[in-house]
Amino acid sequence: MEYSSLHRQLATMKKSFFDQGFLDEQFFQIEELQDDVSPNFVEEVVTLFFKDSLRLMGNIDHALEKFPQDFDRLDSLIHQLKGSASSIGAAKMKNECTVFRDFCDKENQEGCIRSFQKVKKEHACLRQKLENYFQLLRQVGPVAKATRSGN
Amino acid sequence: MANSMLSALLVEDNAIARVVVSKLMVEQGMALEEAENGKAAVESVKGGKSYDLILMDREMPVMDGHEATKQLRLLGVKAPIVALSADTQQCHKDLFLQAGADEFIEKPLTKDKLAQILTKYGLRRGDAL
Numbered sequence: 445m446e447y448s449s450l451h452r453q454l455a456t457m458k459k460s461f462f463d464q465g466f467l468d469e470q471f472f473q474i475e476e477l478q479d480d481v482s483p484n485f486v487e488e489v490v491t492l493f494f495k496d497s498l499r500l501m502g503n504i505d506h507a508l509e510k511f512p513q514d515f516d517r518l519d520s521l522i523h524q525l526k527g528s529a530s531s532i533g534a535a536k537m538k539n540e541c542t543v544f545r546d547f548c549d550k551e552n553q554e555g556c557i558r559s560f561q562k563v564k565k566e567h568a569c570l571r572q573k574l575e576n577y578f579q580l581l582r583q584v585g586p587v588a589k590a591t592r593s594g595n
Numbered sequence: 596m597a598n599s600m601l602s603a604l605l606v607e608d609n610a611i612a613r614v615v616v617s618k619l620m621v622e623q624g625m626a627l628e629e630a631e632n633g634k635a636a637v638e639s640v641k642g643g644k645s646y647d648l649i650l651m652d653r654e655m656p657v658m659d660g661h662e663a664t665k666q667l668r669l670l671g672v673k674a675p676i677v678a679l680s681a682d683t684q685q686c687h688k689d690l691f692l693q694a695g696a697d698e699f700i701e702k703p704l705t706k707d708k709l710a711q712i713l714t715k716y717g718l719r720r721g722d723a724l
Contacts, residue, residue, distance in 0.1 A: 470703050477618045477706075485618065493611050523654055527609040530681055530703055 450584045457577055466570055470533030487578050493532045494571055500525045501564060508557055518556060519548040536566045601718050602626040603648040606636040606663060608655040619709050624720035632656055633663025640667055646674050647718055651696065653680035653687060661694045668695035675716045679704060
């Protein structure tokens with residue numbers, strides 16, 4: 445039965461996101477908000493996140509090129525990015541943003557640049573994973589409801 | 596007698612967070628307004644708006660949550676103000692409470708945390724009747 449096979453694939457995929465630390469409990473919170481009124485709420489919020497985060501990361505890239513560095517501005521931008529990541533449960537991204545902020549606090553330009561590369565890497569990785577996930581979810585259709593990992 | 600919907604003000608600079616919290620609040624049957632920073636929240640109250648609950652982020656541009664809370668209390672706002680922050684350092688909690696916030700909740704706001712807040716302040720759906 446292809447349908448149940450797709451369901452299993454979906455469940456396995458989602459479980460791996462949590463097991464590997466890409467997503468945390470907050471993602472379940474967002475899934476639980478999806479209902480008949482907002483049947484695509486999760487994908488909409490995630491899409492909004494990736495659009496907004498790309499914009500922020502562009503601004504951070506631009507800010508990192510400046511000399512002397514404006515660490516207050518950098519901190520403000522990464523704070524925004526961290527907040528967005530946290531809101532959708534993007535755990536690894538959130539953690540890398542925290543590391544970046546620590547380097548900002550210490551006014552460590554090199555540290556900021558290095559940690560931002562990791563932020564971008566986690567962003568790209570999560571984006572690919574969630575794009576694949578939603579592609580599969582669309583194949584399964586609206587029947588799939590929020591479930592905890594592995595169910 | 597018509598139902599009067601309870602109203603809340605979400606003071607939060609992060610657009611994604613606003614979308615998520617907004618859905619949470621609407622699900623709880625609350626009418627929600629949003630302000631992108633503390634100054635917008637203060638202006639809203641100065642303009643005559645009143646709320647049954649205010650959710651206040653800490654770090655925001657233009658005016659942060661501590662200052663906004665202080666100013667709202669000076670304006671005579673009596674509604675519960677619940678501070679929201681991912682940073683749970685005691686110094687930030689203390690600053691918020693000294694400014695006049697009623698409590699401090701760690702972000703992100705979840706369904707359960709919101710339900711606890713609404714119950715605590717008598718704001719559950721049906722409490723307005």
